Amino acid sequence: MGGGGGGLAAAPKVKRGSFATVRKKKKRVGFVLDMTPLVDIAFLLLTFFMLSTTLTTPQTMEMSVPPETENVEVKQSELLTVLVRDDGQIFKFIGDKKTSPPEKVNLKDIRALSVNENMRLENKLILSLRISNKVPYGLVINLLDELNIAETEITQRLTVKGMKRERKFALTPLTDEDKADLKDL
């Protein structure tokens, strides 16, 4: 269609297709390519790759355990113990459990608890986690995640004060004694 313009511009008053005009060769200004099959294939591949890729790549949470179970003397006053009972109920006590009996805590309050206690004792706090081996693994990860979130806040607050964060953390199994203590709570 566009190519016809050249012919018309040369002889504007003559009707198109008349025998009087000598047909000029159409000047090509471009070319038309039928892209339909190309597009078909492109979209076919596109849908294939879109459906076959999983965009959620798994993440990791780093953990480390001490090489050998060595007994380290700790001050009772610097100890925060978090216990997880068989049914997944979480308890905490600070220091000696005789003077401060275990209290029930919600998973959501763990973050605030860790931040508050760590700020009170400033790097000296040792967190002892005693987890029953009957709870689902997902709950343990949720608990550790809350503590990790708290950790960033603690590090931030301590950096403001000019201190370097040293995390002290122990993951131990729930003893029979603990189980007996938590039974009626």
Place this chain on the structure above:
Amino acid sequence: MSKIKKKRVGFVLDMTPLVDIAFLLLTFFMFTAKFKSDTENEQKFQIQRPRASADTSKVPEKDLAMIKIGIDTVTNDTAYYYSLSNEQDRKVVYNSDKVQLSDEARQKVILKVTDLKVLEALLKQTRMANLRMKFAIDADRRVQYKWIEDLTNVMRLSNATVFNFVTDRPS
């Protein structure tokens, strides 16, 4: 002069921008696509990972020893599944005579381990074969914590004290 209206027999659509975008997306998905590894092909269970938001580092692809704890979809029993990302290390570790495995199991990519002694031997051989090896625990969120506890104890004994828990981003 009366002009005769041209009868439209079809219409022309400029598909160039459409094709541009289509190819752009196509190349993007082609480059990001990752195909199932041998390990995943042999796997007969689906892991529902626990969700965590604090740490967002990715699972390394090289030098990785993966310990999966999965619940079999058919028999419903839990077991450890051990696999190594490097084929060379896999050959060395699986064929080591310190590890008690059946000849059939040695040929596999992913090992089903039920005995903690075997797992300990595997971990020790892995550490000997490649010191840069990183360990990752990929467990189903429904398994009892006992499985993790036993595993971390075995890892402690094999001197693999730093490891990663594989998690998913919360949706």
